[in-house]
Amino acid sequence: MRVLGNSPTLFAVLIVCLLLHVVEAQDEVRERTGAHLFARQLSCSKQKGIESKSKSDPVGAANDVLKIKDVLEADGDLWFSNNLVSGTGDDEQVPWGHGAEFKPTPAALGNYLSGYALIPDSFNGFKLNRSMVFRTEGSKSVKVPFYVNANYDADSIERVVLIWPGQWRDSWKYINIMGNAQRVAETHDQLNIDKSKILLISPMFFNQKDADSGAAGDDELYFKNAGWAVGDTSRGPSGFTNVSSFEVMDFFLDHIFDKSNFPNVKHAVMAGHSMGAQATQRYALFGKPKKAYRDNISYWIGNPGSYTWLDEKYYNSSSSCDSASKWPFGFDHAPKYAEKKAKNKESTISRYGDRRILYSFGLNDNGGQSDRCAPNTQGPNRLARGALYVKSLKSVFGDFPSNQLVDFVECVSHQDYPMMAKFRTLEFVFSSRTD
Incomplete structure (x- = not known):
């Protein structure tokens, strides 16, 4: 031949x-991902252009996202992975770690499905505080445990980062990876970070499975399933079954801004990724921080799976999806904590437009398809919902809110620590430059 x-x-x-x-x-x-699998939709170099545009033109960047091949197709065979870049928040530093020390997250006994039997007590410069009394009724008191820096001078603290956990209720992980992110921030000289002036706090939101398995003490607040992420009320202990998780955050903000506790605090940042981001968005909308310090709070919202939508102009409207306008996706049937604000929808939305917020979206976070119709009215996956939500903000307010920022992050998927360690997040969370 x-x-x-x-x-x-x-x-x-x-x-x-x-x-x-x-x-x-x-x-x-x-390019620069080190991944064995890679996105079929858009190269990292092209994603970089969207990331750059999002700094000055968030709506334009959102429109570019929505042009990505198949991003609006529910069955578009989208590529999705949790391991696009190294640094999952558990075991290694991200490529943009800037040489900062990375400290692994400790393990707990149990899991979020069956319940935790034992959670970490002290690790990597953090400790679990189980002595904070949240509320007293008659002769009974209830406590809310929280993770916090093990050593700090209260008089020196000027900035507090208040961190929601994710779906796994693993507050120890989220304070640890936020601590890792802070060390990266400290390597950026232009941010001028003084670690002695920053305090990290992450409350524990136990549920009934943790109470049954032993992690939650007899006098510690717990919720039902993941109701804590949407402001639902507590399920125990006895005598304390009507406490909203948003009241817990009100309590911590009151504590932070109480001059008798922290005389020199100037600013607080509430932060969350994934389910924690959903909680942050809903608290930013419905929370009741006191007027005296309301303008001294910022919110970091990373890769949420859904939103409380501000209008009813959904991407995929369906007359058969009655739940699209219902809590937690809409204002109808809001829980008791949010009931008054939900009824005063116009003023609630107006105040939300004044909130200082950074929305961060991984440009490869194109998973998160749901079998429920309500999230799907907002878009077919997390990335699409984020871009559509950014566009909806311009529609609701007439222009994109001047107090709010967007960061579409190139070639990161649904990854908490890689999102937290990105420069714009570090600047927003740890530096006063964008307050």
Whole structure:
């Protein structure tokens, strides 16, 4: 058989050239990710353009996101992975860690599905405080445990970061990875971070499974399932079954801004990723921080799976989806804590427009498809919902709120720590430059 004039050398050269062409095409897509799998929708270099645009033109960047191939297709065979970049928040530093020390997250006994039997007590410069009395009724008191820096001078604290956990209720993880992010922030000289002036706090939101399994003490507040993330009321202990999780955050903000506790605090940042981001968005909308310090709070919202939508102009309206306008996706049937604000919808939305918020979205976070119709009215996946929500804010307010920021993060998926360790998040959470 004759192949190319019976020249095996020429044939081999052509094969090598073809392979090099394929590799070069793939390299653009894998660029700087180190991943074995890579996005089919948009290369990292093109995503970088969207990230850059989001700094000055968030709505324009959102429109670019919505042009990504298949991003609006519910069955578009989108690529999705939790491991796009190293640094999952558990075991290693991210490539943009800037040489900062990374401290692994400790393990708990049990899991979020069956309940925790034992949670970490002291680790990596943090400790679990179980002595804070939240409320007293008659002869009974209830406490809310929380993680906090093990050593700090209250008189030196000027900034507090208040962190929601994610779906796993693992507050120890979230304060630990936020601590890792702070160390990255400290390496950026332009942020001028003084760690002696920053305090991290992450409350524990136990549920009934943790109470049954032993992690929650007999006098510690717990909720039903993941109701804590949407302001639902507590389920125990006995005598304390009517406390909203948002009241818990009100309590901590009151504590933070009480001059007898922290005489020099100037600013607080509420932060959450994924389910914690959903909680942060809903608290930013319905929370009741006191007027005296309301303007001294910022909110970081990273990769939420859904939103309380501000109007009823959904991406995928459906007359058969009655739950689209109901809590926690809409204002109808809001829990007792949010009931008054839900009824005064116009003024509540107006105040939300004044909130200082940074929304951060991973440009490869195109998973999160739901079998419930309400989230799907907001978009077919997390990334699409985020971009559509950004566009909805312009529609609701006439222009994108001047107090709010957007960061579409190139080539990061649904990853908590890689999102937290990005520069714009570090600047927003730890520096006073954007307050």
